[in-house]
Amino acid sequence: MKIPLICGLALFSISVLAESKPFYENNFEKAEVGKVPPDFLVLDGAFSVKEESGNKFLELPGAPLDSFAVLFGPTESSNVVVSVTISGTAKGRRYPTFGVGLNGAAGYKLQVSPAKNRLELYKDQQLKGSVGYEWKSDGWTILRLQVRSAKAGEWKIEGKAWQKDETEPANWMLAFLENKEPPAGRASVFGSPFAGTPIRFDDLVVSVAR
Numbered sequence: 001m002k003i004p005l006i007c008g009l010a011l012f013s014i015s016v017l018a019e020s021k022p023f024y025e026n027n028f029e030k031a032e033v034g035k036v037p038p039d040f041l042v043l044d045g046a047f048s049v050k051e052e053s054g055n056k057f058l059e060l061p062g063a064p065l066d067s068f069a070v071l072f073g074p075t076e077s078s079n080v081v082v083s084v085t086i087s088g089t090a091k092g093r094r095y096p097t098f099g100v101g102l103n104g105a106a107g108y109k110l111q112v113s114p115a116k117n118r119l120e121l122y123k124d125q126q127l128k129g130s131v132g133y134e135w136k137s138d139g140w141t142i143l144r145l146q147v148r149s150a151k152a153g154e155w156k157i158e159g160k161a162w163q164k165d166e167t168e169p170a171n172w173m174l175a176f177l178e179n180k181e182p183p184a185g186r187a188s189v190f191g192s193p194f195a196g197t198p199i200r201f202d203d204l205v206v207s208v209a210r
Helices: 002-020
Strands: 024-026 041-044 048-052 055-060 068-076 080-087 097-102 108-113 118-123 126-132 140-151 154-163 174-178 185-192 199-208
Touching: 024 068, 068 199, 080 097, 080 185, 097 140, 108 140, 108 154, 118 154, 118 174, 126 174, 185 199
Parallel strands: none
Antiparallel strands: 024 199, 041 068, 048 055, 055 199, 068 185, 080 140, 080 199, 097 108, 097 185, 108 118, 118 126, 140 154, 154 174
């Protein structure tokens, strides 16, 4: 009786470990400074890897003042979650806008909009929900966006954000139901440096949704 039980537990543990292993992760520590990792697809913007105080990250410069994005990771359609850590700096009454996306350039996006004090959830350019959010300049903000199958013919899109030095919210802050199958596509990070200051991206992770 004990041997089958032990084998069963071992197989369960292996299964859990396999499920928890990310599809993709990049903290840029092995990336070449001054370049974009070769597996990234820059849609627009002068993104490049920078280093400061021994830490490497992907940086979008503070000019020009427009919207820019880059794709990364595997091509997935659902049951996937992406997280990223982003830092930006306000300048007077000007603020950057930034976020993370799934399902390609025209997919779902979780965006921090400091000028409005809002965290917003989009389907392409269509706003699907927003909630009050107090962003902190110069700090690092963690964003997490998830697309998962809820039931046959229905998918749930969920997002949340929090400061790196704070506790992760137990619940998703924003969510909406999608009745059209999500398109297959890669994850993305994007930013609009409206403050004229750089936006930095680090600790990119794509894994199985739970």
